[in-house]
Amino acid sequence: MKNMVQSKMFRVLIGLSSSKLKEEPLLMGSQEIFENGFSGTIKPLDPEEFRRQGHLVIDFLADYYKNVEKYPVRSQVEPGYLKKRVPGSAPYDPEPIEEILCDVKKDIIPGLTHWQSPNYFAYFPSSGSIAGFLGEMLSTGFNIVGFNWMSSPAATELESIVMDWLGKMLKLPEEFLFSGGGGGVMQGTTCEAILCTVVAARDQMLKKIGRDEINKLVVYGSDQTHSATQKAAQIAGINPENFRAIATTKANAFGLTAQALRETIESDIESGLVPLFLCATIGTTSSTAVDPLGPLCDVAKEYGIWVHVDAAYAGSVCICPEYRHFLNGVENADSFSFNAHKWFLTTLDCCCLWVKNPSALVKALSTYPEYLRNKASETKQVVDYKDWQITLSRRFRSLKLWLVLRSYDVANLRKFLRSHVKMAKNFEGLIGMDKRFEVVVPRNFT
Numbered sequence: 001m002k003n004m005v006q007s008k009m010f011r012v013l014i015g016l017s018s019s020k021l022k023e024e025p026l027l028m029g030s031q032e033i034f035e036n037g038f039s040g041t042i043k044p045l046d047p048e049e050f051r052r053q054g055h056l057v058i059d060f061l062a063d064y065y066k067n068v069e070k071y072p073v074r075s076q077v078e079p080g081y082l083k084k085r086v087p088g089s090a091p092y093d094p095e096p097i098e099e100i101l102c103d104v105k106k107d108i109i110p111g112l113t114h115w116q117s118p119n120y121f122a123y124f125p126s127s128g129s130i131a132g133f134l135g136e137m138l139s140t141g142f143n144i145v146g147f148n149w150m151s152s153p154a155a156t157e158l159e160s161i162v163m164d165w166l167g168k169m170l171k172l173p174e175e176f177l178f179s180g181g182g183g184g185v186m187q188g189t190t191c192e193a194i195l196c197t198v199v200a201a202r203d204q205m206l207k208k209i210g211r212d213e214i215n216k217l218v219v220y221g222s223d224q225t226h227s228a229t230q231k232a233a234q235i236a237g238i239n240p241e242n243f244r245a246i247a248t249t250k251a252n253a254f255g256l257t258a259q260a261l262r263e264t265i266e267s268d269i270e271s272g273l274v275p276l277f278l279c280a281t282i283g284t285t286s287s288t289a290v291d292p293l294g295p296l297c298d299v300a301k302e303y304g305i306w307v308h309v310d311a312a313y314a315g316s317v318c319i320c321p322e323y324r325h326f327l328n329g330v331e332n333a334d335s336f337s338f339n340a341h342k343w344f345l346t347t348l349d350c351c352c353l354w355v356k357n358p359s360a361l362v363k364a365l366s367t368y369p370e371y372l373r374n375k376a377s378e379t380k381q382v383v384d385y386k387d388w389q390i391t392l393s394r395r396f397r398s399l400k401l402w403l404v405l406r407s408y409d410v411a412n413l414r415k416f417l418r419s420h421v422k423m424a425k426n427f428e429g430l431i432g433m434d435k436r437f438e439v440v441v442p443r444n445f446t
């Protein structure tokens with residue numbers, strides 16, 4: 001039976017004509033297969049059972065949010081707590097959802113750090129929302145695997161549309177949008193987005209100077225740059241000695257100066273190295289410092305360096321006109337990313353990445369095995385996002401961002417972001433009046 005399913009699947013994926021499909025309806029769910037002689041086994045997609053259990057889970061989560069402030073924000077458990085509470089092997093017989101949810105309450109919730117609690121102030125925000133959760137549900141509920149256009153046209157097309165919407169909201173230059181020859185893609189996280197851009201830049205450069213020269217490539221950031229860039233360089237095979245974390249100072253509000261960048265580049269060139277990639281940050285992780293994009297891009301351009309702008313956290317607020325100036329200079333960068341899963345009401349994971357030159361990404365990341373061949377791709381009518389990222393399989397992430405944008409609209413999102421900044425300003429004022437505390441870096445955002 002399994003072989004039959006697989007071979008039918010295979011034929012659909014490689015693109016049977018629709019008339020053939022009609023004769024032989026394939027998308028026979030597992031339910032039907034089970035009913036045809038496997039009665040008594042599970043029905044993993046029984047619609048009525050899904051409805052019943054799904055409602056229970058929604059109610060469970062609604063109660064969780066109602067009570068979330070009753071929990072200590074930080075989990076109080078000791079390492080290894082769960083092993084003592086959960087059996088050592090999987091059950092042999094089924095357990096009802098009611099019982100499982102009881103255990104979630106009893107054993108899992110105590111081990112949660114409550115990121116969505118109003119009393120949570122650690123790291124960066126991870127703002128969930130009803131629209132975000134529901135979008136996630138739809139995406140998970142359809143459970144499509146949208147590696148290329150054909151494997152689910154809506155997933156690809158909605159993603160491109162939402163990325164253009166967002167790009168316009170951020171007033172990104174036209175070259176980053178599909179209409180301007182660039183384009184956007186939703187990655188899981190910033191770490192993946194930066195890795196993909198480093199790899200694109202690397203291959204572009206090595207094509208020019210020869211693959212044997214990889215040991216000469218240098219990647220630049222500041223001592224405030226997120227470790228994602230160093231990790232990306234490491235994975236991309238950049239010589240570990242050639243990652244530069246250029247020193248910043250309090251006098252420059254911990255921003256990377258163009259002068260420091262230039263000096264570092266000059267000294268590398270003198271040593272016979274090849275400058276490759278700069279990650280500039282809008283809103284660094286330790287202090288939300290802002291690197292001056294304009295001057296940095298000017299320097300980078302002189303030396304042919306790929307500039308990626310990492311606005312993982314602070315990018316969201318740049319949809320407000322009064323904060324857009326933080327992105328000034330992005331027009332001379334090569335790629336830009338921000339995490340909608342941080343401060344944009346969208347659930348993890350959702351990193352939005354735009355590039356001016358998608359073909360650099362595609363050249364570095366595309367493969368085209370026989371089983372993925374199809375007419376739409378071959379005639380270049382479509383975007384195949386598998387070639388813009390590390391993995392083949394990909395989620396329908398745009399659905400959740402689409403729901404967020406439609407449910408809250410631009411005006412409300414701006415209000416939401418501004419309200420956070422206002423709270424931070426108030427807090428800053430209180431600290432300023434209290435001799436025990438000192439504000440050590442300028443508060444740019446929240």
Ligand SMILES: *Cc1c(COP(=O)(O)O)cnc(C)c1O
Pocket residue numbers: 124188189190191192226228281282283284285310311312313339351
């Ligand atoms: C959060 C953050 C990252 C890492 O984001 P992931 O999505 O977890 O990879 C990188 N850079 C900055 C500036 C961040 O704030």
